[in-house]
Amino acid sequence: MSTTLLKAGSNLERILSDGRFGVTGECGPPKNADGGVIEEKAKILKGYVDAVNVTDNQTAVVRTCSLVASHIAQLNGVEAVMQMTCRDRNRLAMQADILGAVALGVRNILCLTGDHISFGNHPKAKGVHDLDSMALIRMFKAMRDERRFECGEEIDSAVPLYIGCAENPFGDPLEFRALRLKKKVEAGADFVQTQSIFNIPRFKAWMEEVRALGLHQEVKILAGVTPIKSAGMVTYMGRSVPGMDVPQEIIDRIAAKEKGEPQREEGKRLAVEMIKELAEVEGVAGVHVMAIEWESAIPEIVETAGLMPRPAVT
Amino acid sequence: MSDDAPRAGSTVADLPAEGAPAVPANEGFEPEIIVFACHYCAYAAADLAGSMRLQYPPNIRMIKLPCTGKLEVIHVLKALEAGADGVYAAGCLEGQCHYLEGNLWARKRVNHVKTLLEELGMDPERVDMFNMSSAMGPEFAQRARDFTERIRQLGPNPVRPRDGFEPAEVVRARMGDIALPETDAGADEDLTPTVAPAAEEGPER
């Protein structure tokens, strides 16, 4: 057990601080008021992940808010990584929500810019963007370490948070990506989860730059892996999701199988291979498995990748 | 909405969708057509057609311009507002405009008028542009015949008054000096404007 002073004491933080290989999953809240959906997803993931990301109006589509869904997940035995975007909230709402989250026992927060409002189901809404993700990280860090609101006023309670950010090793401008992570680390990021990786050589090149900057020692990097459900899905991701790099060999490999169960099995197999390979990359502290609307695949993948049992830390 | 009886040779589908015309189609409708013709090519072609004794319909009212590039959107709209059933610009072949690109601008403007006609629920086929050289007398005549027939099929302009209307005069009044007096002068007459001597210094507008 490490004696590093912990910032929030969350399960995820303890495991990563201890130098163990971390595993996070992801779950999307439902497009309705049925908390039971989150309960079910939590039950599937319990014991197979160290924490689960709970998305925040992902792709600008309205779903049960991450704050509440994170709480429900935690009530059902799985630690949450609450997500917050800059698109739907101004700095007042962000700070108010994080106070509420901490009051409910949420400790991990992922600070995101958020997909643009035009992507979602309410394109006529006003995208807020009062802050960007860099400022969001800083703001939460100040709340935690200086006990100060963004306006400078004191907060008279602790605000324990384990602060995360996202990074896309494949976005433009490429040469800036490692430097952008540096800027986020300087702003206060404790951990980072990357965008889904399909192009491992390119990811390794990015990690080289990251290591050259010494960032892997200052922040815990979790490599993003998305198990592929079908050739159609991975083709769509490569073509239509901004910032994704999907090599043709990957698409071909999945497409070579029959649609349905054979492609899904191959997708899971590929995910396990990638996790094993990424775990060997120096500086990678864990893996973030994003099984979009396929949470049921996570236990099998985590198990087959040899990552079970998950550490139980006190 | 009046009851438009089908004309001979047409089907119900050919009837204009533009609303009740002031002049019902079965009363021997004769289209009023305004043609904006450029001095260097189209007007000369028209002259040639005349001297070759090639017939073209008397429905055509010609307005001579130095170049179709002088044609503005408002001129075409005014012609239609005044009741003209069809309007077309006739200019040089593309690439051979005496003023280089005037005919290209004219086509853009004619196309824009087509979109305005769609906004108004009028058939965009009522306006068009044709290109020809000064030697193309027969083509000029054929175009005039074809367009007149097109307009005859489309029926009268929905806003055409019952009688006593002179769309060409309305357009000339609006165009002012841009519209040239009709003469027999051929393409030898160079209309390129000379630079006027500098005016006395005076107050800016």
Next chain:
Amino acid sequence: MITADRKPFEDIYSMTEGYDSVLVAGCDTCVAICLSGGEKEAEILASEISIKAKQEGRELTVEHTAAIRQCEWEYLDTIADTVGGFPLVLSMACGIGIQSMAEKFAPKVVMPAVDTNMLGMPQEHAVWLERCIACGDCMIGLTAGICPVVRCSKSLMNGPCGGAHDGLCEVVGRNGEPIECAWVLIWERLKAQGREELMFQYRPPKDWSKSSSGGPRKMVREDARPV
């Protein structure tokens, strides 16, 4: 300059319902330059309305006029007599001009025939691109003369998001056209200037109270006020 785009013709025409005469008023500054609402466009719109009214067999007098600028009282004086003769004015000026007309000639009904859409720059003839949203707190000195508030779809202050690809924003323009990633442009120009360090400095959140978010703004130059 301020750019505007003519509203759909049906919307404009429906504004004339119930009136028997209407004046279309153009403005010969910004909206004339962006080819949407100058005297020329006012005459064209007036002709269109007239044609439509005739189609419906409706008695409607339509005239057009234009002021050099509809946003200045003195220029509105020059068309006051004309305006006085009509119960309805369709103004093709920008929102400033329309409101000035509505105020000067109140309670006469003045309707907008255009949608004022941006502070735009004519990138090339007849193409305008949004460049400024008048945030009241200009910081483009830090971003190589490129405004991230309006040219970045998410108004990011600290570099690009993860969605930039091939130099383009993840957001596609309203007519399907690609949008350049402002932060890629900023980065490239900072490099060309040898000022990369500006990219790594942290920019704190913007003070939106200086923008229209803080309420409608007013500017006064005391030194120029009448004695």
